[in-house]
Amino acid sequence: MANPDPMLTDPGDLVPEIDLGRAYIFCDFDGTLVDIAPTPDSIDVAGDLADTLNRMVKILDGRFAVVSGRPVPDIERFLPGYTGDIWGAHGAASRRGGTLKNHPLTGSDAVARLQTAARHVGERHGTLVEMKPTGGVLHYRSKPALEQALHAEAVALLAENEGFELHASKMAWELRPTGASKGGAVTQELADRQPGLIPVVFGDDVTDEEAMTVAIAEGGFGVRIGGGKTQARFRLKDTAAMRDLLKRIIKETAS
Numbered sequence: 001m002a003n004p005d006p007m008l009t010d011p012g013d014l015v016p017e018i019d020l021g022r023a024y025i026f027c028d029f030d031g032t033l034v035d036i037a038p039t040p041d042s043i044d045v046a047g048d049l050a051d052t053l054n055r056m057v058k059i060l061d062g063r064f065a066v067v068s069g070r071p072v073p074d075i076e077r078f079l080p081g082y083t084g085d086i087w088g089a090h091g092a093a094s095r096r097g098g099t100l101k102n103h104p105l106t107g108s109d110a111v112a113r114l115q116t117a118a119r120h121v122g123e124r125h126g127t128l129v130e131m132k133p134t135g136g137v138l139h140y141r142s143k144p145a146l147e148q149a150l151h152a153e154a155v156a157l158l159a160e161n162e163g164f165e166l167h168a169s170k171m172a173w174e175l176r177p178t179g180a181s182k183g184g185a186v187t188q189e190l191a192d193r194q195p196g197l198i199p200v201v202f203g204d205d206v207t208d209e210e211a212m213t214v215a216i217a218e219g220g221f222g223v224r225i226g227g228g229k230t231q232a233r234f235r236l237k238d239t240a241a242m243r244d245l246l247k248r249i250i251k252e253t254a255s
């Protein structure tokens with residue numbers, strides 16, 4: 001039974017809803033598989049997480065992808081041994097079937113110029129600026145009062161740097177190449193597969209909602225991890241519930 005109230009959290013109801021023969025699962029990383037930490041590098045990754053995801057890849061015959069805002073090598077570093085597909089930098093880069101594909105702007109002068117300017121913003125405000133291969137992120141988690149000030153800085157950066165767009169993230173403003181989105185990753189994965197698949201997007205963030213929009217349009221649905229407004233059909237209360245759900249699917253599939 002579909003759960004009509006997205007605030008109710010019962011993975012027991014959720015399991016039968018995922019048609020493992022037709023589902024394509026797209027799974028965000030931070031805030032979905034692992035808890036968000038004060039800085040991107042200080043996350044705590046469960047030791048068996050890569051193994052859990054590899055089992056899902058096998059159960060779904062390869063129809064499983066980690067879709068993150070992080071660069072692909074970051075995900076590889078935090079999930080050593082994970083063999084499934086990865087979409088990084090919000091769909092701007094990918095590792096599919098073991099082949100890495102970077103966005104054309106990777107390593108470009110345009111990105112270097114944007115990052116230099118972004119670094120100065122961080123220095124002026126005393127806030128973290130996270131560099132990505134194709135952009136940068138102005139974080140205000142350490143200084144929430146600077147949300148609007150950093151938004152204005154991000155808008156100014158956009159005005160001076162063509163080819164980028166601004167996205168709201170969790171306690172952060174992200175600048176990334178125009179057109180790169182998690183929804184784009186979903187579109188591309190589905191385009192390369194047989195028709196009739198059911199895309200299922202697990203995520204905790206506004207960037208995942210973009211992917212859910214695509215999934216819903218393609219006959220699938222979203223699963224929101226944690227609180228916040230969402231168009232997801234289901235909600236899991238935290239990352240532990242998410243990992244439990246995957247383990248439950250693995251267990252039930254094995255028996």
Ligand SMILES: [Mg+2]
Pocket residue numbers: 028029030031032203204205
């Ligand atoms: Mg997330």
